[in-house]
Amino acid sequence: MTAVTDKPRATRASAAGSSGKGCPVQVPAPFDYARATSVADALELLERHGPESHVIAGGHSLLPMMKLRLARPEWLIDINDVAELGHLTEEADVLRVGALTRHAALLDSDVVGRLFPIVHDAEKVIADPVVRNRGTIGGSLGQADPAEDLTTVCDVLRAQVVIVGPAGERVVDIGDFHRGPYETACEQNELITEVRFPIRARSSSAYEKVERRVGDWAVAAAGAAILLAEDGTFADVAIGLTALGLEGLATEAAAVLVGERPSEELLAEAGRLAAVASSPVEDQRGPVDYKRHLADELTRRVLRRSLERVGATAGALQGG
């Protein structure tokens, strides 16, 4: 578990900007630009232009940082033309999502909504509709902002990330992909190419975020994915928190549910444990106690909604 530190906050933020020399500059420093035509081409360009080259896709994380001169790549490798990264393929046990898939495309996809309603829950509250036309799933995961929503979604869906580099392709569990705020397993000379979501029967999921205003980063959010056994007990549960200082899953909160029949008391206990697992920091979005409360409240809500979606009735909940 890693607490959110001041550094990443500064990395996304805003006001006093650039090099401590004054206010934000708001135009990027000069760089060179190359457009990749394929994954192989992108890798070759990254290799050729060295450690100060950076991949750009939607650009909605990178360009704002470049305008503040908090990021100063010497080369930008544009992968927007790499058609092989834009797929969305349903297979028997996995949904394969190309890294260049835009947020808007995920939100538009009936397949995604049917299999993983949590993705639609999250996508509806990621930035705004215009930004969602450009931002990509790979970009969001790669940025690894602690307040980024898809990270939690991928955590609870136990997604895998496909990374391609000079040494070839590797498939990384989402838990291993994250190395902390703004750090991932994807090295500078590598490329995220795909996110894989395992498809499971009798499962559902949900996400809820509290934001100060539409389009804002999360004050806090929670996501849950559940798998019910034939007898209606929880067979598997994953709970994740966004902007609450928890890396990875709230395992203890999930553990109290597994093997049990759903009940409000159990959900309350899971919420309580999620709050215990959280480690929020105070900022403009709220104080620690409020955020901890949200960890509890939102965890209960997303578990309840997941149960409703999987078909467990409200009656069953009350009866428990």
Added chain:
Amino acid sequence: MQVTMTVNGTEVTRDVEPRLLLVHFLRETLGLTGTHWGCDTSNCGTCVVLVDGEPVKSCTQLAAMTAGHEVRTVEGMAAGGTLDPVQQGFMEEHGLQCGFCTPGMMLTARALLDRNPDPDEGEIREAISGQICRCTGYATIVRSIQWAAAHPAAETTDQEVRA
């Protein structure tokens, strides 16, 4: 570097710095000042243009990245002297005051109506929720877009509107 793209139906080629933002390419390189700039941080949406028919914040896209694509700005909305119904709707329903957010709002509205010719109020509000208007309180913008939806072939010519 040299970039070539189609802007309002015309292919343009210019030499630009790789770092040039699309908003500045349109405004300064091409002189299409109907696209505005308001915030730097992709929050305000006054810079929205259509790229391949989709609303995009042109302050958060490089001109270089747009090469090879089709851009539509407010200057390209009225076709052959006929106002787009969205433009007509904004006049009818007082959907603008200072006019600064208006081009972006109208282009998003155009893209919405192209996808969904009969949006409800909630869908309209959602579609424009990435764009800030400081003057209208949004209600008249919503009504302007509803007007355009109700008059898909408003046949007002430039001449009539000027009259």
Added chain:
Amino acid sequence: MTTVQERSPMPQEREPNPAMTAADRPIGYGRVQRKEDPRFIRGKGRYLDDIVLPGMLHGAVLRSPMAHARLVSIDTTEALAHPKVHAVITGKDLEGLNLAWAPTLSADTMAVLATDKVRFQGQEVAFVVAEDRYSARDALELIDVEYEQLPVVIDARRALEPGTAVIRDDKDGQTDNHIFDWEAGDKAETEAVFARADVVVSEDVVYPRVHPAPMETCGAIADYDPIDGKLTLYETTQAPHAHRTLYAMVAGIPEHKIRVIAGDIGGGFGNKVGIYPGYICAVVGSIVTGKPVKWVEDRSENLMSTSFARDYLMRGEIAATKDGKILAVRTHVLADHGAFNATAQPTKYPAGFFSIFTGSYDLEAAYCSVTGVYTNKAPGGVAYACSFRVTEAVYLVERMVDVLAQRLEMDPAELRLKNFIRPEQFPYKNKTGWEYDSGDYEPALRMCMEQIGYADLRQEQAEKRARGELMGIGVSFFTETVGAGPRKHFDIVGLGMADGAEVRVHPTGKAVVRLSVQTQGQGHETTFAQIVAEELGIPPEDIEVVHGDTDQTPFGLGTYGSRSTPVSGGAVALAARKVRDKAKAIAAAMLETRPEDLEWEKGRFFVKGDPSAAKTISEIALGAHGTVALPEGVDGNLDAEVTYDPPNLTFPFGAYICVVDIDAGTGKVKVRRFVAVDDCGTRINPMIVEGQIHGGLADGVGMALMEFIGFDEQGNCLGGSFMDYLIPTALEVPDWELGATVTPSPHHPIGAKGIGESATVGSPPAVVNAVVDALAPFGVTHMDMPCTPARVWAAMQGRATPPI
């Protein structure tokens, strides 16, 4: 009084094609489309940053990262060596020109570029002039500034404590952070009333710092011609004439050699009243380089350095009888003016028109005292559609009346109805010296209650409360004082607040009207054409409205404080009437009759009893400019100019009710409904009036729920971008429901009172009162804005805290 009640019609309820033909377009007042829209909807507006002059260079400002620091050294060598840089200007350079400091609009001084210290984060330190926008910003990084950090003063409550760092040690004799003390009302009388009251309630009420944040930031293009010594200055300004005069005073350029041009302005809301250091730097840059220099703020610069609004820490007290008769209101205010006292307001009113905090109620006594202090924050204070601090006044009294209602367990609407100034009391002199011109308050509040279904909502609320759901209903009733103003009382830096206007009817009967005021989206080109149309019967489309160019328009103080219609509207109407009087004399000559035998109907004079013997205004215009033998003393034209000195301010009012739902688990507030009944007197163009109200209501929701410029302990601005300065989107505001009553101003030529700021003033208390009402089951009596989820949740836990 007439009443109008409507939910603004949705398009489907209208005629299928309401595009009006010339025949049914109103000549005069009424709903007409705006004359400015055709250019805006084509992207053909001409805003400042759209202007490109030949050879134009670009400026950028280096700003202080620190809130309070001594300036040790500035090294510009590297920046000057940048191949595209033409000049780098520092405070030292400006000292040589006697321009390092400039007078503010409040008889203080402000640094143009810092020389001794920086006093707020974002303060201007150096100005780079380069060949293009990007290079100018690149060069900012090449300037090396050494600062020596000083203790910061951020909490206004501590600004006057002994031992606190003195921010304005540049001022002779300034030994603390005190700016002014000011009071209004009768202190002793108020104390006496409080002493005998059954009930006294009090609360600390904070109106936090917010920002007007128009979508277009501020900027200027200075074009100095060294040969004829003429400075042409394109500016985002709400007050072109006042700026020209001030530049003449500051820069020593003779006033006739300065031309200020304001093109289309992308919103102002008070942000574009003052003169900012960047403008002066652009002028200096142009003089130094001999080329036009453009400077346009980034959004962060706009939010961090230009005119903020509010920042009033108020202690409110109300005295009442136990059956709910309000007797007196008392308040002390600590006013945080930032590092320089640069508020833009009439000279005699250092706290603006805050003394209208007596609201809409008939009181026995009232007293307020205001103390202004310096802090290490950006200067400003009067902006954001505040009507010179009426916003703070209305918020205080409307919040306090609700506190009283809660204490007395009375319905807040009933409490207001019980205490209103009655219609027969107008003109009403309040206890702090204002003379309210006209009003009829009860029908407005009754209409608002009716329209929203007040009784049913209270019933719904009771049922929801029983289920543990949080729903709130907030009432507010405001009276504004706007339209400054009579020149014997109101001036800004010595310039009286009267406005000039000029009307000319051309030989073919078309007209031009020239205004001193400056639209920022309010639709002056339409409204003022309609005023002339109403007076002369010339269709609005035949009337050109010229404004925003000091070389082409008469002098006047500009558009802010809701003053355009009350002041310039009066000027235009009177100028048109002068034209009409002249037309009458000429018509009489043309009809070979006496003027007193003529009768006017819109657009023509006819002989009494013989309507066919008539001359239209066009015919008269041609006659005036033609060969008609003119009566003695009448010139051969149909022109008139007026400078209108209003006899009093105007007092628009309104009743607002807001319904909110709060998610008890997260503290998230949703504004479900908002009904606004406004009375701004005569409505010239109801469509424009409603648009002004809509915008202000969104402002109110924004301030009540999310807008906030905060600072950390080091003085870092925490609202310095649109990522953190949150403005409502279409999803945070409801579909506004409007109603209207019409109580004309008795002293105004056309009875109009002004509407530009009413809703911004009146709506925040409605929203906050609704939030507090929803939270009443938790024992909450007050919470300060912004009502963010976290702050609402804290209030539910009994820990409501001020935001600053």
